[in-house]
Amino acid sequence: MDVFFDIQHYTCGYYRKFYINDINFTVKKGSLTGIIGPNGSGKTTLFKGITCELKAKEGRILLNGKEITRMSFRERARNFAIVTQKIEGADIRVEDYVMMGRIPYHSRFQFFETKNDVEIVEKYMEFINISHLRNKLMNELSGGEQQLVSIARALTQEPELLLLDEPTSHLDISHQVQLMNLIQRLNAQLGLTVLMIIHDLNLAGEYCDYLVLLKDGNVFNQGIPEDVLTYKNIEDVYGTVVITKTNPLSGKPLIFPVSERTLKQVQDSRTQNRIE
Amino acid sequence: MQKKYLKWLLLILLFIVVALIVVIHSLTSGDLKISISDLPRLLFKNGDGVDFTIINTIRLPRIILGLAVGGALSLSGVILQGIYRNPLVEPYTLGISGGASIGVALTIVFGLPQLVGTYMLPLSGFLGALVTVFIVYSLSIRSGKIKIQTMLLVGVMVSFIASSFMMFLLSTTSSENIHSIIFWIMGSLDEPNSKLIGTTVIISVSSLLLSYLFVQPLNALRLGEEKARHLGINTDISIKILFVITSLLTGICVSMAGVIGFVGLIIPHLIRLITGSDFRILLISSFITGGSFLVLCDTLARTMLAPNELPIGVLTGMIGGTVFIVVLNRINKKSLID
Structure with missing residues (x-):
């Protein structure tokens, strides 16, 4: 497993507003890495930095040793496929939407898709199991289906790295799990390296090989989920009391929120015990 | 996928057939009725009758200009809608036509056409349009993002300012200038200079070809x-x-035919309903159909109240304005504008 995506001393942000400072981490080839942190911790800012929507103030991001800001738009699109939360293109047919992932491979004078393009589109629609939706329009699909189509489009870009921005955020638990299983399959069967922002700590703990925990624009902690998702880290970063346990099947960490009332009851009974 | 291309080809053929019908209708109707069976003889053989002169020196140049201007307006409408991802923008609603008309009016008032020759009016129209685009674009950008609503409002205001400024020019300039400005604002495809018609056709067609180099950006921009x-x-x-x-x-377009509103709005909208939103088919279809639409409007404008001739902008404005309201209504229902 070699390092192939490397973020070094990366600082970026919005004019006079919010900044992420001196971010350092690496993504190993073939890994599934998650970026976690509370609202406002800089996850989205970091994502925009990685996708070159924001300019770096300091530091650099390397893919296979090459600085990504030095790449052309087209070269970047062949290396990174990006799935964002908001899906647009309401009046586009699913098949055509997926085909748009081939744009980075088309020359300016190429107006028609090649056989190869069609094969690739078919392959990934099959893999993700959305072939039956091909003739529907994007706005006729549910949120979960749109997310799948968007991922199929990303796969046809045949990227080195798949970037996902909170892919599960608007989905119910069954769709969340289905989607995460799919991402895991992409990772395992296609050998795709995945870097994603993820809100849900339990999903992050269960599925990711490596986690980067952000707080106030800095990396607070990083490592394997078992080391990062400790109750102490979570309480420090999120400012809320939690309990962590181990998932009996996978051995991965699970996090339980503790409500105010429960917390009070526990504290009360403890004090009572002490008095007695 | 192959089926898709076949469908596109058939659609293009269909639009060309429609265009041909409109052109033949326009050639034959008017004060002097000409039967269809006479057309080939009149168009392709030499002759010196009245009908020959009318077809070749009056109706045909007018039709050619109509096709070029209609196509150009419709093409710029569809491109602007692609850039802004809003079906309501077009040169007229964005104030670009207004800006172009100021450029042309100023040139007439200061007597510049005589100075630089025939190409001065198109050039000044282009400069006026470019300045307006720059103003509307920079005013509607907030922290790197285009605000669609702001932009539409700015565009409408620019149109108002342009027409007020036009009034100002009209009230201060000499009467012969007034005549040529008014004549020109009303919009007409009557252009005696065949060199200018040729230039318009060349620019219009080459812009269509050029726009095809940006088919990928336009298609990708559908996603934002x-x-x-x-x-x-x-x-x-x-x-x-x-x-x-x-x-x-x-x-x-503005310098050749005056302010003709809404062609760039109606045509792309209708075409999109037929062809879907892929720009590879949308650009050429809008171009051809825009041309036919303008020729049709022009034929109506000169035959409806014959011997009087209506300004062509009147017809496109009435039809287009109505379509604008219908589209806006539909969008509000779908709540696309946020």
Whole structure:
């Protein structure tokens, strides 16, 4: 497993507003890495930095040793496929939407898709199991289906790295799990390296090989989920009391929120015990 | 996929057939009725009768100009809608036509046409349009993002300012200038200078070809600017070049035929319903159909109240304004404007 995506001393942000400072981490080839942190911790800012929507103030991001800001738009699109939360293109047919992932491979004078393009589109629609939706329009699909189509489009870009921005955020638990299983399959069967922002700590703990925990624009902690998702880290970063346990099947960490009332009851009974 | 291309080909043929019908209708109707069976003889053989003169020196040049101007207006409409991802923008609603008309009016008032020759009016129209695009674009950008609503409002205001300024020019200039400005504002496809018609055709067709080099950016922009960049499109440069193309087209249309509103709105909207939103078919279809539409409007304008001739902008404005309201209504229902 070699390092192939490397973020070094990366600082970026919005004019006079919010900044992420001196971010350092690496993504190993073939890994599934998650970026976690509370609202406002800089996850989205970091994502925009990685996708070159924001300019770096300091530091650099390397893919296979090459600085990504030095790449052309087209070269970047062949290396990174990006799935964002908001899906647009309401009046586009699913098949055509997926085909748009081939744009980075088309020359300016190429107006028609090649056989190869069609094969690739078919392959990934099959893999993700959305072939039956091909003739529907994007706005006729549910949120979960749109997310799948968007991922199929990303796969046809045949990227080195798949970037996902909170892919599960608007989905119910069954769709969340289905989607995460799919991402895991992409990772395992296609050998795709995945870097994603993820809100849900339990999903992050269960599925990711490596986690980067952000707080106030800095990396607070990083490592394997078992080391990062400790109750102490979570309480420090999120400012809320939690309990962590181990998932009996996978051995991965699970996090339980503790409500105010429960917390009070526990504290009360403890004090009572002490008095007695 | 192959089926899709076949469908596109058939659609293009269909639009061409419609265009031919409109052209033949326009050639034959008017004060002097000409039967269809006489057309080949009149068009392709020499002759010196009245009907020959009318067809070849009056109706045909007018039709050719109509096709070029209608196509250009419709093309710039469809491109602008692609850039802004809003079906309501077009040269007229964005104030680009207004800007172009100021450019032309100023040139007439200061007597510049005589100074630089025949190409002065198209050139000044283009410059007026370019300045307007720049103003509308920079006023509607907030922290790097285009605010569609702001832009539409700015566009409408620019149109108002342009027409007020036009009044100002009219009230201060000499009466012969007034005549030529008014004549020109009303819009007409009556253009005696065949050199200018030729130039319009060349610019219009080459803009269509040029726009095809930006078919990928336009298609990718359907997903928004950020997504388009993620698909490897250099959106900034593409959008800037497309703005220059649309300004050029609008400028030349306005300087040749006056302010003709809404062609760039109705046609792309209707075509999109038929062909879908892929720009590869949308651009050429809008171009052909825009041309036919304008020729049809022009035929109506000169035959409806014959011997009087209606300004062509009147017809397109009435039809187009209505379509605008219908579209706006539908969008509000779908709540696309946020």
